[in-house]
């Protein structure tokens with residue numbers, strides 16, 4: 001597929017950590033997940049630095065790299081196959097991968113340690129094409145009477161031929177079945193569509209309607225970070241909640257600030273106001289020149305109303321770019337929020353990841369060391385370490401974008417640095433923590449990055 005313009009990365013991360021106490025929504029999900037044999041997972045979609053103003057397909061084949069969580073020894077690599085542009089968006093453990101750039105339509109994969117087991121496109125499932133299927137996805141568990149299900153975003157592109165041709169961004173609920181022979185996608189259950197050019201489906205996540213009553217996700221949330229609010233408030237962004245079974249819209253949150261890109265990242269969090277519904281954290285990173293500073297919205301999962309706004313700390317650029325939930329480790333509980341960019345022309349600022357044990361308190365800061373490294377393009381939280389990806393090297397030489405993932409102790413000390421081996425690999429665009437540390441290197445930067 002063709003890519004246009006200067007793009008930086010985008011990321012999402014959710015950590016599901018084994019043996020957690022039931023303190024967080026993820027903990028509860030994990031509890032149900034273990035009971036129903038759904039794979040405990042951590043998902044991430046990540047980011048990048050500058051690319052040429054125009055380009056073709058990924059210049060380096062995508063791959064998934066696996067490391068153990070104690071000494072970070074490399075366990076193996078799963079290489080992309082043909083037509084897997086941007087292969088490398090991952091579930092850890094039993095691997096699920098996507099290649100949203102494949103054929104322009106996108107492709108989903110089941111992957112095991114010895115390679116790709118099966119793959120599917122939206123056209124294979126329902127006969128209907130999509131654009132960039134697999135940009136993000138979320139687990140929906142086991143709805144009654146079916147196999148397993150996931151929600152998958154196919155947001156299309158901000159502009160360009162697909163958007164101009166009227167290809168509507170879509171979100172699909174996809175069924176899959178597992179057996180001793182492995183997992184296979186079986187059918188498309190439903191789909192909803194959003195406004196053209198809005199990147200509806202950029203982020204998706206399953207959510208329990210009523211926390212913690214369900215072992216499957218009766219509803220899901222979708223973001224559209226480029227959705228306009230009227231004619232004047234362009235690219236304010238929006239977040240939706242839909243009923244899984246019927247596709248009915250439950251609520252919609254519309255940002256009121258032009259250019260803040262609300263929903264660039266988004267995740268489900270625990271029930272913060274005690275109404276029985278898990279809530280939603282939304283990143284609105286704004287712009288690199290800080291004309292629109294970043295912020296977070298904590299939304300009610302019940303009705304989408306704003307429960308709290310967390311403004312960017314001073315000096316944070318693109319605050320809310322990447323969100324990650326903490327682990328069971330007492331020193332790593334809470335929420336991690338990245339602000340990876342460096343203001344243009346500033347030599348004294350670096351990217352950072354902010355750790356909020358509580359949004360009422362001041363965050364702890366994990367700062368990058370140098371400017372222009374995009375420290376925090378992807379973030380994962382493990383049982384003992386915080387994993388932070390960055391892209392280093394010349395801003396204009398795509399070949400230098402190999403990528404680095406650092407394992408940090410809660411003190412901020414770097415325990416290990418893992419580096420991509422090939423230029424243009426974008427190692428760390430996806431960072432996932434499950435039973436192992438899984439790092440995606442899709443060979444391409446994200447489709448859209450805030451300017």
Ligand SMILES: [Ca+2]
Pocket residue numbers: 270271272273274275276277278279300301302
């Ligand atoms: Ca709530």
